[in-house]
Amino acid sequence: MELTINGSTHQIDVEPDTPLLWVLRDELGMTGTKYGCGVAQCGACTVLIDGQATRSCVTTVDSIVGMTVTTIEAIEQDSEGQKVVEAWVANQVPQCGYCQSGQVMAATALLKQTPQPTDEDIAAAMVNLCRCGTYNAISAAVRQAARA
Amino acid sequence: MNDMTPIRSGRPAQGEDGPLNVSRRGFLGGAAALVLSVTLPVGRARAQTAGAVTPGTRIDAFLEIRPDSTVLFRSAFMEGGQGVFTAMAQIVGEELDVDPANFVVESAPPGPDYLLLGGGRFTGGSMSVRSSYETMRRLGASARQMLLQAASEQLSAPAAELSTEPGRVTHAASGRHLAYGELAQAAAGLPVPENVTLRSNDTFRWIGKPVPRLDVRDKSTGRAQYAIDLRVDGMLHAAVQHSPRLGGEPEALANEAEVQAMPGVHSIHTLPGAVAVVADSWWRARRAVETLQVTWTDPAPDTPRAMPADFSSETRRETLKSTEGDGIAFEQEGDVAEAFAGAARVVEATYDAPYLVHGQLEPPSAIARWNDDGTLELWIPNQAPEMFQADAAKLAGIEPEKVIIHSPMLGGFFGRHFLYQTANPYPQAIQLSRAVGRPVKLIWSREEEFLRDAVRPLGVARLRAGLDAEGLPVALEAVAIGEGPSGRWFGRAADQADSSAVEGMAGKVYAIANRRVAQLPVDDPAIIGFWRSVGHSMNDFFYETFFDEVADAGQQDPYELRHRLLAESPRHRALLETVAELSGGWKRGPFTAGDGTTRARGVAMASPFGSEVATIAEVSLQDGEVAVHDVWVAIDPGSIVNPAVIEAQVNSAVALGLSSALLEEVVYVDGIPQARNFDGYPILRPDQMPRVHVRIVESGAPMGGIGEPGVPGVPPAVVNAASVLTGQRIRSLPLAKIELKGAEG
Numbered sequence: 001m002e003l004t005i006n007g008s009t010h011q012i013d014v015e016p017d018t019p020l021l022w023v024l025r026d027e028l029g030m031t032g033t034k035y036g037c038g039v040a041q042c043g044a045c046t047v048l049i050d051g052q053a054t055r056s057c058v059t060t061v062d063s064i065v066g067m068t069v070t071t072i073e074a075i076e077q078d079s080e081g082q083k084v085v086e087a088w089v090a091n092q093v094p095q096c097g098y099c100q101s102g103q104v105m106a107a108t109a110l111l112k113q114t115p116q117p118t119d120e121d122i123a124a125a126m127v128n129l130c131r132c133g134t135y136n137a138i139s140a141a142v143r144q145a146a147r148a
Numbered sequence: 149m150n151d152m153t154p155i156r157s158g159r160p161a162q163g164e165d166g167p168l169n170v171s172r173r174g175f176l177g178g179a180a181a182l183v184l185s186v187t188l189p190v191g192r193a194r195a196q197t198a199g200a201v202t203p204g205t206r207i208d209a210f211l212e213i214r215p216d217s218t219v220l221f222r223s224a225f226m227e228g229g230q231g232v233f234t235a236m237a238q239i240v241g242e243e244l245d246v247d248p249a250n251f252v253v254e255s256a257p258p259g260p261d262y263l264l265l266g267g268g269r270f271t272g273g274s275m276s277v278r279s280s281y282e283t284m285r286r287l288g289a290s291a292r293q294m295l296l297q298a299a300s301e302q303l304s305a306p307a308a309e310l311s312t313e314p315g316r317v318t319h320a321a322s323g324r325h326l327a328y329g330e331l332a333q334a335a336a337g338l339p340v341p342e343n344v345t346l347r348s349n350d351t352f353r354w355i356g357k358p359v360p361r362l363d364v365r366d367k368s369t370g371r372a373q374y375a376i377d378l379r380v381d382g383m384l385h386a387a388v389q390h391s392p393r394l395g396g397e398p399e400a401l402a403n404e405a406e407v408q409a410m411p412g413v414h415s416i417h418t419l420p421g422a423v424a425v426v427a428d429s430w431w432r433a434r435r436a437v438e439t440l441q442v443t444w445t446d447p448a449p450d451t452p453r454a455m456p457a458d459f460s461s462e463t464r465r466e467t468l469k470s471t472e473g474d475g476i477a478f479e480q481e482g483d484v485a486e487a488f489a490g491a492a493r494v495v496e497a498t499y500d501a502p503y504l505v506h507g508q509l510e511p512p513s514a515i516a517r518w519n520d521d522g523t524l525e526l527w528i529p530n531q532a533p534e535m536f537q538a539d540a541a542k543l544a545g546i547e548p549e550k551v552i553i554h555s556p557m558l559g560g561f562f563g564r565h566f567l568y569q570t571a572n573p574y575p576q577a578i579q580l581s582r583a584v585g586r587p588v589k590l591i592w593s594r595e596e597e598f599l600r601d602a603v604r605p606l607g608v609a610r611l612r613a614g615l616d617a618e619g620l621p622v623a624l625e626a627v628a629i630g631e632g633p634s635g636r637w638f639g640r641a642a643d644q645a646d647s648s649a650v651e652g653m654a655g656k657v658y659a660i661a662n663r664r665v666a667q668l669p670v671d672d673p674a675i676i677g678f679w680r681s682v683g684h685s686m687n688d689f690f691y692e693t694f695f696d697e698v699a700d701a702g703q704q705d706p707y708e709l710r711h712r713l714l715a716e717s718p719r720h721r722a723l724l725e726t727v728a729e730l731s732g733g734w735k736r737g738p739f740t741a742g743d744g745t746t747r748a749r750g751v752a753m754a755s756p757f758g759s760e761v762a763t764i765a766e767v768s769l770q771d772g773e774v775a776v777h778d779v780w781v782a783i784d785p786g787s788i789v790n791p792a793v794i795e796a797q798v799n800s801a802v803a804l805g806l807s808s809a810l811l812e813e814v815v816y817v818d819g820i821p822q823a824r825n826f827d828g829y830p831i832l833r834p835d836q837m838p839r840v841h842v843r844i845v846e847s848g849a850p851m852g853g854i855g856e857p858g859v860p861g862v863p864p865a866v867v868n869a870a871s872v873l874t875g876q877r878i879r880s881l882p883l884a885k886i887e888l889k890g891a892e893g
């Protein structure tokens with residue numbers, strides 16, 4: 001199987017129904033994308049597939065052949081992603097940090113689709129869980145990234 | 149199937165010989181970019197026995213100044229989001245005169261130098277900064293003095309003419325400078341000064357300031373590495389399936405051949421209370437182990453901590469509620485019996501709070517590698533490396549010195565990473581690695597984690613208050629029924645109450661002349677653990693919510709009654725006034741908010757972990773559920789190191805406290821926890837997060853904790869507010885299980 005991830009093509013030899021998350025982490029060593037629940041509940045595994053925020057723990061690799069995958073490892077090569085990261089740093093968003101790759105990816109997808117999101121847009125897009133309760137800082141950072 | 153035999157001393161299995169691609173930074177030698185050319189001070193003897201070391205004094209155990217004048221600092225305390233690495237850099241940097249931004253901080257390995265908590269080492273109890281503050285300042289100041297001394301020799305100038313500015317020594321008279329990196333080697337040979345002068349507080353540049361956290365960029369770009377992300381050369385991956393009921397053992401595997409033939413499967417193993425599959429990737433291991441059809445035995449009669457087949461959280465709650473007795477007194481003041489006898493009115497209530505999982509977002513993992521030299525190397529999330537080292541050594545049958553512990557950044561803390569038997573994956577990883585003769589990385593799926601986490605105990609409290617003719621409380625008795633985690637893991641004398649069972653009902657500051665707080669111990673069949681703010685996580689809810697009942701019974705406003713009973717406690721009264729002012733002045737409600745909703749406010753106070761906290765919450769009812777709009781927190785930790793970290797920690801504590809009040813509950817049926825993932829155990833979502841307003845008060849009292857104190861006030865403040873709208877007292881958590889009726893909208 002051939003997957004396009006962060007602009008590079010990778011030959012992958014796994015069962016077709018393997019979740020993308022585990023191909024990223026174990027086959028390709030891209031561990032920035034996190035495993036939290038495995039059942040599309042937490043969002044720690046969020047990546048962009050054709051620009052859409054997608055939970056990679058329930059996305060089988062055979063379903064995304066021919067699509068483009070962007071992970072947190074390439075976030076700073078993306079202009080929106082860069083703004084998001086800077087806003088995350090400026091707002092000192094992360095605590096334990098474990099959910100934050102997914103949060104940054106979700107925010108990047110939002111700003112790509114809706115450059116000037118309303119508070120409702122932000123609430124609708126930023127639904128990933130954070131056990132450390134960084135939710136207020138996340139919203140503030142998304143607003144700042146939208147202004148940047 | 150490889151039947152596992154207990155690991156004994158003797159030759160370890162052959163480990164994979166390749167280099168780690170986990171970076172062995174700094175002192176372990178290896179990755180070139182961070183290798184130190186100079187250690188400060190190299191002259192100090194390293195080969196000392198534990199008894200000969202005064203923890204926190206050997207500079208080279210903590211600090212390495214690199215040629216570029218940046219500092220590698222080994223922290224005795226683990227970072228799990230609470231900001232302790234940054235705090236250490238601020239404290240040491242302040243005295244050493246190095247900008248905290250030029251620090252690289254990592255977890256220290258096990259060792260006598262790091263036993264900073266009364267001869268032990270443990271990250272928890274919100275103790276890290278307050279317990280080591282003086283010691284770490286001295287460490288930084290000593291190193292600075294040695295650098296000055298070295299500079300004096302190199303510049304041939306008297307030390308008195310020298311000063312430092314961040315990262316360098318300056319000789320003003322000659323206009324010469326020497327960077328710390330140039331001096332480190334010479335300084336290393338000098339003796340550690342006996343006495344050092346610490347900076348006066350009014351000259352602090354970094355302590356007390358909102359210094360940016362050191363790990364934020366790495367955590368915003370996916371570069372931060374947690375235990376679950378690490379990889380060592382030649383490793384295999386493992387996944388487990390546990391006995392649903394603790395204590396059961398694998399009896400038979402119905403489809404072993406089928407599973408052995410699955411892609412990537414290396415081997416199938418039985419372990420104590422579990423089966424495991426080792427494979428070439430974790431996903432394959434997991435899929436295979438979950439395909440295994442296992443018959444589990446009933447626990448053998450003498451199995452320690454086996455879960456009874458008829459155990460349920462519901463029966464546990466009823467058992468505790470119906471257990472009679474006054475318990476073992478922990479705190480007594482005045483004459484409670486007489487005060488109740490003379491009271492004009494007595495108010496009584498029984499409260500309860502459920503079992504909780506930690507729910508840290510990083511599932512547990514462990515990497516184990518047996519090395520050719522007989523050492524065992526472990527990469528494990530933990531909050532007490534020496535304790536894990538000793539336990540791993542016992543399991544492996546080798547000396548503790550032969551167990552090398554790496555303590556990566558923690559993807560959530562909350563008390564999860566203590567040495568709970570049956571709740572940690574490393575014993576399994578050690579066995580599996582031994583069995584397959586290769587390094588093994590074991591991850592527990594979220595489902596296995598929710599099955600085996602050490603839960604916050606279920607708690608019940610009986611409270612009773614006596615009121616005088618004016619409606620003021622003159623007597624209060626609180627009996628905590630159940631077991632606390634401190635007693636479980638550190639032991640409890642038969643005639644003594646466990647502080648972790650009563651804290652939050654004991655230690656309250658209100659002037660109620662006759663008081664008695666006790667524990668009525670009833671052993672908990674579940675594996676119980678420390679959960680952020682421990683006993684306070686439920687006891688302040690019990691006490692502060694009951695307090696509002698008492699106020700209502702005496703026809704007092706709950707804020708005014710608190711204020712009145714704090715007349716002799718200026719620190720607490722000021723804090724209560726501060727939170728009221730922060731919220732725009734106390735009002736209980738119900739009142740109509742700007743958006744037309746009907747709202748009410750509740751207040752609570754707590755004295756956890758050496759800090760004082762006052763909390764106000766504003767809520768409304770929406771479709772039978774409590775919506776929390778704003779939480780105001782005034783916190784007095786005495787003195788502070790980083791206000792930005794405190795504000796973040798209070799936000800985090802509000803989220804966790806609210807999550808527990810609204811949503812969380814582990815339900816056991818037939819000895820098995822029912823929820824195995826976040827779908828069955830919801831935690832606070834972003835749309836449920838209130839605005840959080842924080843005011844930090846520095847009263848100058850001894851420094852208190854920060855990580856936990858924000859939690860306990862939240863559930864009672866929220867429930868007190870909700871009760872105003874429902875007109876009913878709420879005595880059981882979480883609120884989600886109660887149908888709330890009242891002033892909606």
Ligand code: FES
Pocket residue numbers: 034035036037038039040041042043044045046055056057058
């Ligand atoms: S790991 Fe994918 S949503 Fe939780």
Ligand code: FES
Pocket residue numbers: 094095096097098099100129130131132133134229509559560
């Ligand atoms: S920062 Fe810890 S889970 Fe979000």
